[in-house]
Amino acid sequence: MNNRIKIIADDKIPFLKDVLEPFADINYLSPKEITKEVVNDADALLIRTRTKCNVELLEGSKVKFIATATIGYDHIDGAYCDSKNIKWLSAPGCNSSSVQQYIASALFTIAARKNIYLQDQTLGIVGVGNVGSKVAKLAKAIGMNVLLCDPPRQRTEGGNQFVSLNKLIEKSNIITFHVPLNRSGEDKTFHLADEKFFESFPESKIVFNSSRGEVIETSALKNALRNGSVSDLVLDVWENEPNIDLELLELAYLATPHIAGYSADGKANGTAMCVNGLADFFNLTLDKNWYPNKIPNPNNSPIIEFDCSALSEQEIITKVILDTYKIEEDDQCLRASVRTFEKQRGDYPVRREFNYYSLDLKNCTQQVLDKLFLVGFKKK
Numbered sequence: 001m002n003n004r005i006k007i008i009a010d011d012k013i014p015f016l017k018d019v020l021e022p023f024a025d026i027n028y029l030s031p032k033e034i035t036k037e038v039v040n041d042a043d044a045l046l047i048r049t050r051t052k053c054n055v056e057l058l059e060g061s062k063v064k065f066i067a068t069a070t071i072g073y074d075h076i077d078g079a080y081c082d083s084k085n086i087k088w089l090s091a092p093g094c095n096s097s098s099v100q101q102y103i104a105s106a107l108f109t110i111a112a113r114k115n116i117y118l119q120d121q122t123l124g125i126v127g128v129g130n131v132g133s134k135v136a137k138l139a140k141a142i143g144m145n146v147l148l149c150d151p152p153r154q155r156t157e158g159g160n161q162f163v164s165l166n167k168l169i170e171k172s173n174i175i176t177f178h179v180p181l182n183r184s185g186e187d188k189t190f191h192l193a194d195e196k197f198f199e200s201f202p203e204s205k206i207v208f209n210s211s212r213g214e215v216i217e218t219s220a221l222k223n224a225l226r227n228g229s230v231s232d233l234v235l236d237v238w239e240n241e242p243n244i245d246l247e248l249l250e251l252a253y254l255a256t257p258h259i260a261g262y263s264a265d266g267k268a269n270g271t272a273m274c275v276n277g278l279a280d281f282f283n284l285t286l287d288k289n290w291y292p293n294k295i296p297n298p299n300n301s302p303i304i305e306f307d308c309s310a311l312s313e314q315e316i317i318t319k320v321i322l323d324t325y326k327i328e329e330d331d332q333c334l335r336a337s338v339r340t341f342e343k344q345r346g347d348y349p350v351r352r353e354f355n356y357y358s359l360d361l362k363n364c365t366q367q368v369l370d371k372l373f374l375v376g377f378k379k380k
Contacts, residue, residue, distance in 0.1 A: 036059075098260065118144055129178065208233075
């Protein structure tokens with residue numbers, strides 16, 4: 001009798017090949033190829049955001065387990081899966097440090113181009129889960145004022161660490177979204193930023209969105225950019241991906257193809273969480289807490305070294321951050337070839353997070369070094 005399980009896996013989940021083959025028959029497919037007919041006799045699905053796990057895909061199938069190698073799970077109909085006793089899980093926090101790096105690169109790129117002193121700015125963070133918390137840590141480390149808005153956490157935890165969305169809008173210079181996509185309910189985030197949201201801005205603001213495209217209403221956002229309510233937009237996520245709004249792309253200050261969380265480290269974390277969850281569910285004799293043996297290295301050096309003489313604190317931090325990741329390069333790639341949105345995601349170059357890098361900075365104050373160490377950089 002064949003006790004091997006059958007797995008359908010997204011072919012762009014990294015580090016996965018040859019890991020589960022001793023225990024399972026695995027078919028690696030693109031999201032477009034993961035159809036009802038294909039999954040009908042599968043025991044498990046390992047997916048990413050492009051595979052919608054709902055009644056249309058799963059009804060009548062043998063699927064018992066679904067894991068998505070992403071922090072978001074709005075592409076999984078959890079209520080349906082629960083009703084059919086299908087175990088499902090996501091990878092919460094897997095790429096939180098990657099998004100932190102993305103936000104840092106965006107912040108310091110805009111600050112350098114527009115001569116903005118970040119310590120004079122207030123960053124409003126909407127959604128303070130794994131990602132929002134890392135962004136808050138970064139912003140506080142570099143001396144920004146930080147406001148946090150997270151109604152579910154505020155109800156649970158109480159206290160005065162959170163502010164209302166209205167207060168955040170009133171007091172923030174920069175607003176960044178790190179919420180899950182909830183289409184209904186008390187904490188609905190679908191079109192959270194609509195016409196009314198932008199009309200409430202007391203003055204022009206910078207807006208970042210690296211959560212889900214549907215959190216911001218596209219037409220309202222374009223109007224806000226045209227009338228100056230939003231001075232600059234950093235956008236990684238879009239409504240109707242990959243068929244993104246070309247006018248919005250033109251209006252955005254920095255635009256990228258849903259890759260904020262695409263560091264090699266974040267991908268390894270997501271794959272490991274899926275593999276270990278599947279192994280636990282099916283009682284596979286895989287090494288406990290499996291993790292990829294080797295994460296590839298990027299083209300740049302793991303040691304960041306330069307002389308800090310005559311550089312300001314912000315100039316030093318800018319150079320260090322941008323040595324690890326230049327958001328401008330992803331922006332240029334998307335604008336040059338918007339039709340290859342999905343290919344740019346699938347073939348994304350190796351990017352490593354802050355903790356991959358060691359610092360050897362000459363004539364740098366301990367105060368600046370401590371800030372950089374606080375967000376994950378290592379001593380040489």
